[in-house]
Amino acid sequence: MARKKIGKQTVKLQQPPSIVSTASTVGPKEGKGPLSHYFDIILTDDLYGENSWELAESKMLRETIRAAIQRADKNIVDIEYLLSGDLLNQLMAASFAARDLDIPFFGLYGACSTMSESLSLGAMLIDGGYANHVAAATSSHFSSAERQFRFPLELGNQRPLTAQWTVTGAGAAILAARGDGPYISHVTTGKVIDLGIKDANNMGAAMAPAAANTMVAHFEDTGFMPEDYDLIATGDLGAIGKEIAEEIVFDKGYNISKVFNDCGLLIFDNRVQDTHAGGSGCGCSASVFCGYIYKEMMEGRLNKVLLISTGALLSSTSALQGQSIPCIAHAVTITNILKH
Amino acid sequence: MQNKKIQRINKQMEYNAYVKQKIPKPNYIKNCFWAFIVGGGISAVGQGIHNIFKETGFNREDAATITAIILIFFGAFLTGLGVYDRIGKSAGAGSIVPITGFANSIVSPAMEFKREGFIFGVGGKMFALAGPVLVYGFSSSVIVGLLYYFFRR
Numbered sequence: 001m002a003r004k005k006i007g008k009q010t011v012k013l014q015q016p017p018s019i020v021s022t023a024s025t026v027g028p029k030e031g032k033g034p035l036s037h038y039f040d041i042i043l044t045d046d047l048y049g050e051n052s053w054e055l056a057e058s059k060m061l062r063e064t065i066r067a068a069i070q071r072a073d074k075n076i077v078d079i080e081y082l083l084s085g086d087l088l089n090q091l092m093a094a095s096f097a098a099r100d101l102d103i104p105f106f107g108l109y110g111a112c113s114t115m116s117e118s119l120s121l122g123a124m125l126i127d128g129g130y131a132n133h134v135a136a137a138t139s140s141h142f143s144s145a146e147r148q149f150r151f152p153l154e155l156g157n158q159r160p161l162t163a164q165w166t167v168t169g170a171g172a173a174i175l176a177a178r179g180d181g182p183y184i185s186h187v188t189t190g191k192v193i194d195l196g197i198k199d200a201n202n203m204g205a206a207m208a209p210a211a212a213n214t215m216v217a218h219f220e221d222t223g224f225m226p227e228d229y230d231l232i233a234t235g236d237l238g239a240i241g242k243e244i245a246e247e248i249v250f251d252k253g254y255n256i257s258k259v260f261n262d263c264g265l266l267i268f269d270n271r272v273q274d275t276h277a278g279g280s281g282c283g284c285s286a287s288v289f290c291g292y293i294y295k296e297m298m299e300g301r302l303n304k305v306l307l308i309s310t311g312a313l314l315s316s317t318s319a320l321q322g323q324s325i326p327c328i329a330h331a332v333t334i335t336n337i338l339k340h
Numbered sequence: 341m342q343n344k345k346i347q348r349i350n351k352q353m354e355y356n357a358y359v360k361q362k363i364p365k366p367n368y369i370k371n372c373f374w375a376f377i378v379g380g381g382i383s384a385v386g387q388g389i390h391n392i393f394k395e396t397g398f399n400r401e402d403a404a405t406i407t408a409i410i411l412i413f414f415g416a417f418l419t420g421l422g423v424y425d426r427i428g429k430s431a432g433a434g435s436i437v438p439i440t441g442f443a444n445s446i447v448s449p450a451m452e453f454k455r456e457g458f459i460f461g462v463g464g465k466m467f468a469l470a471g472p473v474l475v476y477g478f479s480s481s482v483i484v485g486l487l488y489y490f491f492r493r
Contacts, residue, residue, distance in 0.1 A: 052455045152452035154419050155469070156428020156435050156444050158371075161364045196352030197359065205359040240362050324352070 004127070007221025009214075010188045016338060017126040017134075018179025019119075022290035023067035025060050027142065027168025030279075030287065033268045038291040039169075040067060046143065046168055054092050057141035061086065061170045062097035065137045068172035068290075072133075079103045079174070080131040083122050085114040086139045086282055087166075088148060093139050103135065112236050113190070113311030114138040115171060115286040116330040122175045123184040123332070132177045139170035140281030149200070149316055162202040164238045164280035167267060171286030173294070182297045182305075186222055186333035190214040192313065194326040200312075200319050204241025204264075204277055207310040210327035211237060212248035214308055218331045219254055226256040230302045233293065234329070235285035235309035236264035238278035263288035263309075285309040297336055304335045371432055378427060379434030386411055386438070408439055415443030420451070445469040 006012045024039045031042030041063070048056040061084065069079060082101060085108035086093035098105040110117040118136035125131045145166040146153055175184070193213050197206035211234045219225065226232065237245055242262040249256055263285045264278035289307055296302040310329040319325075386407050393403035418424040424444045428435045435441050446466055453465040467474065 147452055151469070152448035154422060154425045154444070154448035154451055156419075156424045156426075156431075156441065156448075158429060158432045161366055195355040196349075197356065202359070202363070205362065209355070240359075240364075244359065244362060 007217070009191070009217045010186055010221035011124060012186055012222070013123055013127040013184060015127055015177070016183035016185045016335075017123045017175045017177060019173050019182050019184065019294065019334065020176045020179040021068050021071035022171065022173045022294045023064045023071060024171045024287040024291035025064045025067075025169060026283070026287050026291075029142070029165075029273065030167055030169055030267055033273060035267055035288065035292045038295055039287060040064075040291070043168070046141070053141055053143040053147070054088060055096070057086065057088070057093040057139050057144050057168075057170075058096040060141070060168075061093050061137060061139035061172075062100055064139070064170040064290075065097065065101060065135055065172040068135065068137070068174050072174040072176070074133060074174065076102060079133050079135050081106060081122070081125060081134045082137070083108055083118040083125075083134060084137045085109050085118065087111065087145050093141070093144075094137075097137075110309075110328060110330065111311030111313050112140070112280060112282050112284065113309040113328050113330050114282045115235065115289060116307050116309035116332050117311075119173065119175070119184060119307070119332045120187040120189060120330055122173075123187055126175055126177050134175045135172060136175060137170065137172035138282040138286040140166055140168070140283035140286075142166045142168045142281075145281055159276060160201045161276050162199070162204065162238075162240055163276045164203060164236065164264060164278050165268065165273075165275035166281040167236075167264075167279045167284040167287060169267075169281075169283030169287035171283065171288075171290030173290055181336050181338075182294070182334050183336075183338055184332055185335050185338065186218070186331075188214055188218040188221060188331040190217075190329040190331070192326045192328050194324050196324045198319075198322070198324045200314060200325065202240070203236070203280060203312045203325070204238035205244055206241075206325040207312055207327040207329065208237055208241040208244035209248060211235075211241070211245045211308055211310045211329040212252070214329040214331050215245070215249050215256070215306075216252045216254065218306065218333075222333075224333075226254055226259055229259050229304050229306050231293070232256055232260045232306045233266075233285070233288070233308065234260075234262045234264075235307075235311070236278070236280035237262045237310055238264045238276075238280065239270065240277055241310075266292065282309075293334075297334065300336065303337060304333070307332050307334060374430045375432050375434030377434070378431035379438060382411070382435065382438040382440055411439050412443045415440030416447045419444045419447040424448075442470060442473070445473075
């Protein structure tokens, strides 16, 4: 009997795990953005003293996980599982970070949805009684993502206005069976949705239906209304995707406009920083959640947040083969107050 | 089954049309202006170099070859300095179409993949972008050559 399951896609955690600490690292460009004072480490050099972008990303992830563990007053040996992922082939950043960390490791690929995916699974592991301490962490790096999915950095091409800017950043959260909050109370797992968008320079529009689908499923399963939340934050829909998601959810009977925002819009000042439609990448929702949202929750300025990281599950092969972009979004409810 | 598939395709077409009207329009006038200035500028510099070499006694063909070599050098050099991508951001086709853009499309992957070694990195990836241009450029020149050989002689 699945006692903790409510509705079609949602799990209500019976003993909600607490997020006892977070840490975030961002690159120089993100460090000049509007959220700069929320981030723990701001790199001055986006190679981070390494020989390649991929190794720099891996180091960023590793050091962010270490910082989060230290903040929780724990040692590496206390962490029973590391759930982590990134955007690179074969999860290079996460696997190489795990190589140095000596923590049992599950590598996750959910494209940019990996932050809420790792929080979801981490919370379920703890509530299921399989662990006391779990680390959930993800990263992305502008330069490693560009070479994986797009063009060489020095190529003189023009980016369309719908394009987004991959965030150089990492976020790590330590979940514990006991703690004073904020707590993960609900997990809504998304389905893969594809409405036929093929333009890899318009990810926001491709991902918006997935985000809307998960959001509506969450409201229906839990009975929560948009007003119950202080903030509903999608991962990286950007300006165009955010508008579309809001409209689709409105058509389904939920008005989220008052509490809805997008991590990709929070992290950059699009007009000044020339980031077109906004930030994207695993590191976007990871650093915004672990930096801005978590700290605002600790200060009590936000008390209940729905984090919906959104991922575009394309590959460079699928794009060349003319396939449209399948997308996914996972939602987690993070709350300071537990109702019994 | 068939019906469901048709329904899905209809839904996708409907969504694509809906997304299309959400996409912001680029500033065509500004883009055309910069493409014209930069593209025209590069061409004018090329013509200047060509004229200088013709004045100094080279024939037309040699002067053209020397001009191409010099422009390719500057395209590669500015790519190496990290300037060409910034020019390209405003100029668009204005800096892609001239021969300097071709140099940029070869040098930029070569730089990018240096970390994967000189054989499979630089060597293997150097023509990743320029390769298609070369393949179809050579192929069409062969076809045109054959047509010329058989019909015009």
